[in-house]
Amino acid sequence: MARIKTIARRTFLIGSTAIVGGAAFGVYQINRDAPNPLVAGEGEATLNPFVLITKDGVTLITPRAEMGQGVQTTLAALAAEELDVAWEDITVLHGPPAQAYYNSVFLGFAIPGAHYKDTAFKHGLRQQVGKVGKLLDLQGTGGSTSMKDFYERMRYVGASAREALKIAASIKIGVDVADLTTKDSAVIAPDGTIIPYVDLVEAVRNVTAPDVELRDKSTWKYLGRPMPRTDMVGKSTGTAQYATDIQLDRMKFATVRMSPTRNGMISYDADIAKKMDGVEAIINMGDGIAVVATNTWLAIQAAEAVDISWAPATYPADTAGLRSAILASLKGEANSTVRDDGDVSTDVAGTEVTAEYYVPWLAHTTMEPMTATAYFTGDALEVWAGNQSPTATRDACAQAVGLDSAQVTINTTMMGGAFGRRGENDFSVQAALIAKAMPNTPIRMAWSRKEDIRNDFFRPAIAAQFRGVIQDAKAVLVDGKIAGPSVFHISSLRQQGSIPPGPDRLHVEGAADQPYSIPNFRIAGYLTDIDVPLGFWRSVGASANGFILDTFIDELAHAAGTDPLQFRLDLARSEHGPSASVIEAVREMSAWTGNTPDGIGRGVAFTHSFGTPVAEVIEVEDTGNGIKINKCWIAADLGVVLDPRIVKTQMISGVIYGLSAAMQGEITFSDGMVEQENFYDYDALRMHTVPKFEVRLLENNLFLGGAGEPSTPPSMPALGNALFDLTGTRARELPLIKTFDLIL
Amino acid sequence: MSKRLLINGSVHDVDLPDNVPLLWVLRDEVGLTGTKFGCGAGACGACTVHIDGEAVRSCQITLVDVWGEVTTIEGLGTPTNMAIIQQAWVDHQVAQCGYCQSGQIMNASALLHETPQATDQDIDDAMKGNLCRCGTYPRIRAAIKDAAQRISEKV
Ligand code: FES
Ligand code: FES
Numbered sequence: 001m002a003r004i005k006t007i008a009r010r011t012f013l014i015g016s017t018a019i020v021g022g023a024a025f026g027v028y029q030i031n032r033d034a035p036n037p038l039v040a041g042e043g044e045a046t047l048n049p050f051v052l053i054t055k056d057g058v059t060l061i062t063p064r065a066e067m068g069q070g071v072q073t074t075l076a077a078l079a080a081e082e083l084d085v086a087w088e089d090i091t092v093l094h095g096p097p098a099q100a101y102y103n104s105v106f107l108g109f110a111i112p113g114a115h116y117k118d119t120a121f122k123h124g125l126r127q128q129v130g131k132v133g134k135l136l137d138l139q140g141t142g143g144s145t146s147m148k149d150f151y152e153r154m155r156y157v158g159a160s161a162r163e164a165l166k167i168a169a170s171i172k173i174g175v176d177v178a179d180l181t182t183k184d185s186a187v188i189a190p191d192g193t194i195i196p197y198v199d200l201v202e203a204v205r206n207v208t209a210p211d212v213e214l215r216d217k218s219t220w221k222y223l224g225r226p227m228p229r230t231d232m233v234g235k236s237t238g239t240a241q242y243a244t245d246i247q248l249d250r251m252k253f254a255t256v257r258m259s260p261t262r263n264g265m266i267s268y269d270a271d272i273a274k275k276m277d278g279v280e281a282i283i284n285m286g287d288g289i290a291v292v293a294t295n296t297w298l299a300i301q302a303a304e305a306v307d308i309s310w311a312p313a314t315y316p317a318d319t320a321g322l323r324s325a326i327l328a329s330l331k332g333e334a335n336s337t338v339r340d341d342g343d344v345s346t347d348v349a350g351t352e353v354t355a356e357y358y359v360p361w362l363a364h365t366t367m368e369p370m371t372a373t374a375y376f377t378g379d380a381l382e383v384w385a386g387n388q389s390p391t392a393t394r395d396a397c398a399q400a401v402g403l404d405s406a407q408v409t410i411n412t413t414m415m416g417g418a419f420g421r422r423g424e425n426d427f428s429v430q431a432a433l434i435a436k437a438m439p440n441t442p443i444r445m446a447w448s449r450k451e452d453i454r455n456d457f458f459r460p461a462i463a464a465q466f467r468g469v470i471q472d473a474k475a476v477l478v479d480g481k482i483a484g485p486s487v488f489h490i491s492s493l494r495q496q497g498s499i500p501p502g503p504d505r506l507h508v509e510g511a512a513d514q515p516y517s518i519p520n521f522r523i524a525g526y527l528t529d530i531d532v533p534l535g536f537w538r539s540v541g542a543s544a545n546g547f548i549l550d551t552f553i554d555e556l557a558h559a560a561g562t563d564p565l566q567f568r569l570d571l572a573r574s575e576h577g578p579s580a581s582v583i584e585a586v587r588e589m590s591a592w593t594g595n596t597p598d599g600i601g602r603g604v605a606f607t608h609s610f611g612t613p614v615a616e617v618i619e620v621e622d623t624g625n626g627i628k629i630n631k632c633w634i635a636a637d638l639g640v641v642l643d644p645r646i647v648k649t650q651m652i653s654g655v656i657y658g659l660s661a662a663m664q665g666e667i668t669f670s671d672g673m674v675e676q677e678n679f680y681d682y683d684a685l686r687m688h689t690v691p692k693f694e695v696r697l698l699e700n701n702l703f704l705g706g707a708g709e710p711s712t713p714p715s716m717p718a719l720g721n722a723l724f725d726l727t728g729t730r731a732r733e734l735p736l737i738k739t740f741d742l743i744l
Numbered sequence: 745m746s747k748r749l750l751i752n753g754s755v756h757d758v759d760l761p762d763n764v765p766l767l768w769v770l771r772d773e774v775g776l777t778g779t780k781f782g783c784g785a786g787a788c789g790a791c792t793v794h795i796d797g798e799a800v801r802s803c804q805i806t807l808v809d810v811w812g813e814v815t816t817i818e819g820l821g822t823p824t825n826m827a828i829i830q831q832a833w834v835d836h837q838v839a840q841c842g843y844c845q846s847g848q849i850m851n852a853s854a855l856l857h858e859t860p861q862a863t864d865q866d867i868d869d870a871m872k873g874n875l876c877r878c879g880t881y882p883r884i885r886a887a888i889k890d891a892a893q894r895i896s897e898k899v
Binding site: 066067068069070226228229231232233234235236237238239240241242244245247253277278294295296297298300365366367368369414415416417418419444446448449645649652653655656657678679680683684685686687688690692693 | 760761764765767768771772773775776777778779780781782783784785787788790816817818820821822823826830833834837838839840841842843844845846849867868869871872873874875876877878879880881882883884885
C-alpha cells in the first residue's frame, strides 16, 4: 500500500507541478534544501551533502559517475576553489543516490529552441525548469551536463563550508570571524596560528553553514588550470575499483544470457550446463538465464552450453528489413519541424542539390562489459554498479527484488567506459535478481563481450533526404528530412513507461538546431515505429545528424564553388559569433588554404551540440597502401574552461570515438539478432590508426557548454569531407570502409 | 587439478580445471583484479600480464599452460612505489576510464624491456593489440617515450 501511495504522489508531482502548474506549490518544494544523506560518525562533521570532514582530511562528495571524463576531479576543484583545501588532502567519493545530488540541467532541455539562441532569460528559464529535477530525485550523469550543473552549485558548497569552518575556529580561539582567513586546509588566525580543518570537526558540528558570495574568477587557483586527476594513481596501478573488482567473502561468480531477440525466451535445456565444472546454479531470468559458478569463466562456458529457444523478435528480423522500415517512414507524417525558417515550399531559383544519407546501427562497446556485484540478505540489498543513474538504479533494483528503496544500498563504482550505456539499469537489476535467488551469497556478475554487444541499447540507423538551393554562391534553401526510430521515445517508454508528448527534438538535434542563417531552412523529423531497444550513444541524435547535415553543407559548398570552410563561416557568422570563431580558429590552426597537395585530402566540419560549438579539420593521406588519417585540428568554445587538460582530453576522446564509428562501426541484424560479437568484428581506432591532434579552447560562449560529447558529431563528416577532397568520391553512407580503402 | 603458480613473487596453489584461462585464475581465484577482462578472445589486450617478462594475453593462456613466473600490474609497482612506467603514466595523465590501462602498461613495459629506444613504429607495432575505447592513445605514446628516456637515464 505504501508503495502505491508513493508512486501516486510522485506521478502527481510530475503531472501538476513540474510540467504544468509550477506556481501551485512547486517553488517552495524546489527551493527547500534536500535532506543531507550523509550521516556523520564519531569524530566526523558533515557541513552539507557534499563536504565531510574527518580526523584524516576532507572528503568531497562528487556525485557524478566517473566514466573516464574526469568529472570527479573538476567537481572537487570547484568545491576546493572556495574551500581552500590543499589538493593532496582531498578524497573524492561518488556518494549514495540522493535527492541532494539531483541533476538540475536535464529537465531544462525540455524548453524549446536551439541552445545557441539562448538569451539570459531563456537560460534562466532552463535553470528554473531544471530545478524541478529535485522533486523527481533525478540523479544522473549524462548529456554533458555535469559542469553546467555544478559550476556554481559546487563552489557555493565549498564557500559555505569554508565560512562554517571559520565560525567554528572563531568560537574555538575567540577571534572575530572577520579577522580569520583560510589556506591549505586550515583556518589562519591574525597572529599566524594555523588551525587545521581536521581539528575543527567537533567545533563545526554545531555551526549552521552560512550563505556567502562566490569569489571572483580572477582569484582562481585550481579552476582554469590542469589539475592532477584524483583517479590517476589508482588507474595506473590496477588499484582503481570497478564493479567487477569487488571482493566479498564467499563470493560466487555469475553471467547471463539474455534474449538476443529482445523478446524473451520460449524454453531452455540446461542438462549439460548443470553438470559442468564449477556450476552452482542455473537461474531462469524469464527472458534469459543466469549461471552462478565458482569462476566467471566457468559460468560463461556453462551459459554457452545452455540450449535456449528464443521468441522471435518483434522488429524486422534483418538489417535490410529494418532499413526498409526506416525509409518507408520518410513518406509518413513528420513528427517535428522544429526548424522551419522562411518557406521551403516556395520556388527558389538557383542550382538544386539533392542527396540521400544513411548511417548504421551502432553499439557502445565500453571497454568494461556490463558488470555488477550484489548481495541480498532477505531484508536488504547492496549493489555495486558502475552506473549513470543511481536513484533510478536503486528504485529499479528495489522493485525487482520486492524491497523498499530505503532497503537498497547502491555503490556507484568507477566505470570502464559508459558513453551512455551505463545510464541503463538492466545489468544492475540482473545482479540483484541473481543475488535474490542466492540469498546471503555475494554475487559478482560479468557479461561476456558477445552479450555486451548483442544486448546493447543501440544508436539507431538513420536515413535522410536533403534538398538545397544555391543562389549566387550562397545557400538559400535547405530542406531536410530525417527518419529513424526515436531514442527518446523508446527509452522513455522503457524507463518511465510512457512517451512524452510533443515533437522529439533529440531526433533532429545536430541538424535542426545549427547556427546557420539560411533564409529557407527546414528540418523535419520522421519517426519509424520499430522497437529495437535504443539508448543514448555519445552525442545521441547529433551522432547521426552531425554527419548528415554537415556533409550536405559540404556538398552545397562544392556546388557553390566556394571554399567549404569559408562557406560554413558565412552561414554561421551572422547567426552565432562563437560558432564563427571556432571555424576561424581551425582555419588558422591547420593553415587551411582550401588546397592540398596530391595524395593529401582535407575536410572541415562543424556541429553545435550540448551547448558547445566545435569545428574540426581532418587531414587524410593516400599512402599507396590504403588511406590513413594524419591529423585532426579541433577548436571548441565551452564558455569557461574549468580544466584545460581534461577538456582537451575529452575533445580528443570524442573524436576518436566518432572516427571509430565513422570508419568501421556497423551493427547488423539477422534472425532478429545482432551479428557482431566481439572486437574482431566490431573494432575501433587503435594506436597505429589514430591521428595526431591539436586542440584549441575558446571562451567566447555566453554560457557554459558541455565537454564529453560535442566533439563527436563533427568528427564523422570531417573525415568524409576529407576523403571527398582526396578522392572525389562522396560517401553518403557510413561506415566509410564500405567506400574507401582505409587502413584499419 | 592443483597447480602451483608463482605470481608477483608469491606462490599460489590453485585448484581449478586445467582449461581455465590465467585471467580468470588471477581475478576470481587469486584476487588480483587489476588485470581486466575486455573480450576473452585475444582482441583487446586488457588482460595483458607478463610470463617470465614476456607480455601475454592472459585470457588466451590456460592454467595448465602457464610456463613461468607471472607478473601482473600489482606486481609492477604500487601506489606508493610505482614503477618508472607507471609514474610516466601518472605524469602524462594518461588514463580516462582506466579500464584498459593495466593491459596498456604491462604491454608497454614489456616493449621497453625488449626495445628500450622504441620508435613510433615500434610503439605502433607493439601497442596495436591494446584497444582503448576512451582514446588515450596520444598520451600513451608520450608516456612510453618519456618512460624510455627516464629508464635510459637511470641506467
Ligand atoms: S580480454 Fe584478453 S585480449 Fe581481451
Ligand atoms: S582508458 Fe578507458 S578504455 Fe582506455
